[in-house]
Amino acid sequence: MECGFFHPEIGYWQTTDEPSAQIRADYPEGTVEVPMPPGPDCLWDGKAWVPDPKSRDEQRAMALLRIDEVHAGFLRSLTGNATVEERDTWQPKVVGAKFVRSANDAKIEAEIARLNADHPDALHDLATLVDDVGEDLAAIRALADTVLRLSLEYKRLIGKASGLKRRAKETVTRATNETVPVEQVRPALEALFVQLSTEVDAAVAQWRGQTDA
Template sequence: MTEHGFFHHDIGYWQTNSAPGPEILASYPDGTVEVPLCPGQGWNWSGSEWIQSGPSHADVPTSVSRFQARAALHLAGLLDDAEAAVAAADRLTQLAWTDARDFRRDSPTIAALAIVLGLDDQAIDDLFRQAATITA
């Protein structure tokens, strides 16, 4: 498998585990471009290269538990929409949603849900920050 990176100015960065087919590429929003893989958390796409950002993203958790993620979505009024998006998604996304113990901020599942839910990077970061404060 070869990973591929993509970027959209309103949505941010996501990556796939293999080359997306024409049908998947056509579903990406206008303005999406293929980019080199992101070096890691705290890097921003400048339009031509990855630039390491300052410490502003340092407080965003790299992962949260499945419960914390779902609770944060519930509190934001997005859980029903997220579950509907997962139900319409590919099987791998459905398996990740139901079986993952933790959700990583940089995961393809999170990136795919962000697109469907219309959430930008800041909104996802805020949800991860909120989720990290929730305990069962």
């Protein structure tokens, strides 16, 4: 049976078998038997195992890196993990949608005719809509409205993501300030990430509600 021991100067060690009384007698004075640690990142505080309090700078660096990861995950969720090639079609769709919204039916039909004739000056951005729904004007206008609505919402949420990232990093800076007792740093950072996760989940749910509409 494994046994754990601790000495103030030597630190913690454990044996693979229970040591005999003779072996225990050879341990340095001040050695005490302690429970096995619950995990690798723990320290014996003289009474119990406690989480290893990483330095203020370490906790700050780890929290800032985690915020960047949360922000990147937020953006991936907004794009539905779209490929670069897929995202490259979004801006032409917006341009085509703006043309549709500003043009009358005759102008749209004329532009479609130019596309079909491979006219060099045709508005190829319009083709990104026609390719999706065909040449029916009502369908084209409906798609254009959807594209513009989602474009505005996407830009709003991109701004929200940037704001969440900025505020979270400001909170980390305050929570890891030298004036804050080090034992209060970890709880403050944990609370931050709970709140950040809640806000990100709500924003992603709102976006999915828009795209499913």
